[in-house]
Amino acid sequence: MRGQATRMQKIALPLGFGLLVVLLWEAMVRGLDIPLAILPAPSEIADRFAASTGTLWIDFVQTVIKGALTGMLIGTLTGFAVALLIDRSDFLRRGLLPVASFMAALPIVGVAPIMVMWFGFDWHSKAAVVAVMVFFPMLVNTLAGLGATDLMQRDLMRTYSATHVQSLIKLRLPAAMPFIFNGLKIATTLALIGAIVAEYFGSPTRGMGFRISTEVGRLGIDMVWAEIVVSAISGTVLYGLVALVERWVTFWHPSQR
C-alpha cells in the first residue's frame, strides 16, 4: 500500500482491529468458561455499564470533572503564567529550566499522599495532585516554545522596534503553540492518572479510583471493567479534544498540514 491512505482505511483498519479484539475476548471467555471474578466478557461489561450509568456518572463527575479537569486547568495555567514570567529574565530561565526539566522527569505522583493529608479526602486534594503533576511539563514546554523562534525572526521584530509584549503576542506565542499543545497533551494523560492515584490514598465514597478498589475487594470485576471503560473514554475524548484544538490553532505547522 503505497501513497496516501484513504479516509476509509484510516477509520476502518483501526476500528476493525478493535472489534476483532473484542470479539476474540468474548469468544475466549465463553469458550474457556472463564469465571466472572477473573475476566468478564465484553457483553457482561456492557450489561453492567448499562445497569450502573447512575453510579458511573457520579464517579465520572467526582474524578474527571472535579479532580482531573480542575487540577489540569490550575496546573497548566500556572505553568504557562510562570513560563511567561520567567521568560523575561535570562538569569531565571537559565536557573529554572534545568531544575524544571529535572522535576518533570521525577515521579511526582508521589505527592499524592501528602496532598490528601493537606487538602482532605474530597476532590480538592485530587485537583492539587493533578495541578502539581501537570505544572512542570507545561512550564518546560512553554519555555522551550518561547525560545523556539530563530534569530532572524527576532531580528525582524527588532527592525520594527517592537516592544517585548508586541513580539511576544505577534511572534513568540504563535511560534510556541506546537510546544504548548505538546505540554497540554502530556498533561491530559497525567491528569487522569493523578486524579485516580490520589483516590487510592483516601476519598469520599465516590470516584473512579474508590469504586475500582472497593469493587475489586468484593469481586465485582464487571463493575471494575465498566469503570475502566469510562476512564478509557474520558482519557481518549480529553486527548482528542486537545488534539482537535491543536489542529485548529497550529494549522500552519508542517506536522498538521
Next chain:
Amino acid sequence: MSQDTVISAKNLSLTFQTNDGPVNALKDVSLDINRGEFVSFIGPSGCGKTTFLRVMADLEKPTAGKVTVNGVSPEEARKNRAYGYVFQAAGLYPWRTIGGNIRLPLEIMGYDKAAQAERVKQVLELVELAGFEKKYPWQLSGGMQQRASIARALAFDADILLMDEPFGALDEIVRDHLNEQLLALWKKTNKTIGFVTHSIPEAVFLSTKIVVMSPRPGRISDVIDSPLPAERPLDIRDTKEFIELSHRVREGLRAGHEAE
C-alpha cells in the same frame, strides 16, 4: 558629508570575540551613501558585508567608529522606523496569510485598519502578488515568498531599504526576474537601497554604486560608481560597458584576495 547623505560610516570597526580569539569583522570602514542611491556590497564570505548592513540596522553594535542613519544614530533610526530590512530567507510567519504578514509591521507601528488594508493592497501590486493576499506562505514558491518579504519591508514609510542577499537562495531565472522587478520598484519609490550580494552580475546590473569588500580584516577595497544608464533592460548585460564594469569588480575582488 553632504546634505544628501543618508547613511554615513566613519572609521567603523567591529570585533567579534570567538573561541578562536577575536575576529575583525570590520576594520576602519568609511562610506557615505546618498539619497536615492542603489548601493551593492560585494565580497567573499567573511568580508563583513552582512555585518556592515547589520550595523546600519542597529542589529550589531560597532566596537569603534561612528555611523549615522538619517543624521542620527542607528538605534534612533531604528526606533524611528527609518528602514525596511529584507533577510536572506523570506522568514514569513506560517500562521499568517501573505496579507497578514505584510500587515505585521503596520500593526506593530500602529497604523489604523483602513491604512493597513490600503497599504497591503498597494505593495502587493508593487511586487506583483495581487490576488495572493489570502494565501499562506507555505502555499507559495520560494521566489513568491521572497517577493512577499520585500513587500513587507516596503509597506511602511521608510526611505531606506536594506537587503541582505535577498535572492541568494533562488535559482537564476527567478533571480533575473526579481532583479528586474527590484529596479522598477526602486525607480518608482525613490528609496535608498543597500544591497548585499555575492554575485557580480547582480551587483553590476542593479547598482549605482558598487562597494567591493575583502576579508580578514573586513574592509572596503574599492568603491565603483556605475557608468551604466538608469534604464537597464536585462540584455544590458551583453554590452561592452557592463562586461568592463564586471571585469573591474572581479579585479577588485581578486586584489583583495591576494592582499591576504
Next chain:
Amino acid sequence: MRRNIGPILVVVLAIIAIWYAGSFAMNRAWTMDQAARAGTEPSFSEVFRDTMNQDRAVLPAPHQVAAELYDGIIDKKVTSKRSLVYHGYITFQATMAGFALGIVGGVALAVIIVLSRAMDLTLMPWAIISQTIPVVALAPMIVVLSNALGADSLMVPKAIIAGYLSFFPVLVSMVAGLRSPDAMQLDLLRTYGATKGQVFWKLRLPASMPYFFASLKIAVAASLVGAIVGELPTGAIAGLGARMLIGSQFGEPMIMWSALFAAALLAALLIWVVTWVERLAGRLMGVQA
C-alpha cells in the same frame, strides 16, 4: 551547562528557603495550639525552633527530610523492612523489568509499523489510545489476570504496568528514527539493488539509533512512575509506592516524604545512568557531542 550552574544554585537555594518559610507557616498553627493548651506564650524563636522539628509536621523542614533519608538509606541495614534501600530495590527491580519489556515491545511494534503501512494504520491509533487510558484504573485487573495465569509474585503485574507506560516513548522515537533516512539515502541503496531487508539492516536501523537512545531517558522515567503506581492498588507491602501508602494509612508524614524523595533520588540515578549510556553509545557510533 557550566555557565548555568550559578543560576541553578540560586534557584535551588531559593526553593529551599521557600520550603523553610512554608514549614514555619504551615507548622505554626500546631505549635501555637499546643502552647495555648499548656497556657504558655512562646517567644518567636521558640515557635520557630518547634516548627522545624515536629514529628508529624504538616510540612517537614528540609533538614528533617534529609535526616530521615539518611537514616533510611545509610543507617538502616539493607535487609531491614524500614530500609529505603530495600524498598527502593524492590521498586527498582520492577522498573527495570518494565523498562526491558517497554524497550522490546516498543522496538518490535515500531519495526512492524514501519515495515507495513496497513499495520501502521491499524496499530498506531491504538498505541496512542493506550496512553490516554489511565493505567492506574487497569492496574488491579492486571494483577487479577496475572494471578489467574499463574504469576504468584507482584513483580509480574508491576513490570507489565511499568512496561505499559514505557513502551510508548520508545515506539514513537523508533518510528521516527526508522523513517529518518531521506529519499536520497534510500535512492542510493536502490541503485545498488538492495533488498528491503538490506535497506532495513544497513540504513534504517543504524539511522534510528540516536532516536532510540534519546527515548530511553523518558522511557525509564515513565517505567519508574509505572512501578510506583503499580504498587498502590495492588496491595503491595514492599516498594517505595507501598511505603507512601503505609505512611498515608498510619498518618506518618515522615514516611511519605522520605519515600517521595527516595523515589526522586532513584529517578535521578536512573536518568543519570541512561544519559551516560546514551553518551557512550553516541561516542561509539561517532555522534558529535
